Amino acid sequence: MPAEPAADSLDYLSFVDYAVERTSRELPEVDPVAMRLVLTLHRATSALVYDLESSVHRPRGLSWPGFRVLFVLWLAGPLEGKRVAELSGMSRAAVSALVKTLERDGTISRRQGERDRRVVSFELTDAGREAILGAYTAHNEREQAWASTLTRPERTILIGLLEKLATGSVSAEAKRRS
Structure with missing residues (x-):
């Protein structure tokens, strides 16, 4: 041995x-x-x-969680905090703490619901949109560098396998954020 x-x-x-x-x-x-x-x-x-x-x-000047929130709001916003949490894969508490920083930094703004003042939604500011566009361009360059290790068919196979693993976790009764 x-x-x-x-x-x-x-x-x-x-x-x-x-x-x-x-x-x-x-x-x-x-x-x-x-x-x-x-x-x-x-x-x-x-x-x-x-x-x-x-x-x-x-x-x-962004953290990984901050980028994820800006990314979600860029593509799907404006959104209520619970939807931001769901789409970014973060807890509501984490999003709640993070949006204070992002709001202070001027990248997002909050708005109370017209019908229910307890409901708060978030959206990108102009500065937030500028920040996410610049960050995502560089982010995608790194994504391409990582992906370049695999051939195009290997990438397709890996994506399929990861999607199968992620959706299979539901049938395996794995705990997931919702």
Whole structure:
């Protein structure tokens, strides 16, 4: 049996192999393929988000969640806070806290409902529209760089598989934000 690598020699991606091997040894009933799938998917997603946030959004004064809210409002707004949360994949509490910052920064504005003053909707300001257009152009350049690792057919296959995984989580009764 080959010697196990020292923990200090592992990196973000090699840790997946290490974790699967060690977990399988400690808990033989664990499905190592399912574990590898979820760990790899999570790590790829985290690396992608980190790259987008550090190379595109932070230099423009945006956080990843801030970008997501502006993106949703750009494409689907104006919207009530609960719809912004749903479409951005964030909790209502996170959106509520974030919109205060975005409003302070002048990228969104809030409006109370005419019929029900408790209902608040948000929309992009001119500055917000300018911010999201500039950010998304750079964002898409990074998306293209990431996607270029795969051939066009591989991209199509991966999109299909990820969509199947996401929609299949409903039938698996996975908890989802709504």
